[in-house]
Amino acid sequence: MDETSARCFADGIVPELSVDGLAAAGLSLDDVRAGARPMLVPLTDGELDAMAAVLTECIDMGAEFAEAYGNLGGSQEGGDCLREFIDDDVSLWLAKRQFTLSASQEAARGRDPSFLNRAITDCYEQSPPGS
16 A cells, blocks of 8 residues: 555544544554554454445555556556456455455455456456466
């Protein structure tokens, strides 16, 4: 997460969780602004939804995946495929995964993470590096 995104996230979660709520979770606003990821903090479903919503407002998940794919040598077409796949629903799911504590909690969120691996593989196969 770059500094601009971290500031956006930090500023966005304060109204959702409050500074007292962050402190109770073991985080300071400065920690979050510095890029700390509060993924080891137990969250209620409402807090998880709020934090994920703020994160998706601050970060374009599709663009992040496409950039990472390109940085690993992936083709532009493969990156575009990922960008298209990672719609608002997938972005929200990815954001929630940043704050999920356990496999059982993740399973309760209703999606098997292997769908993302399949999408990456499909995009790769459609446009392998160097194609």
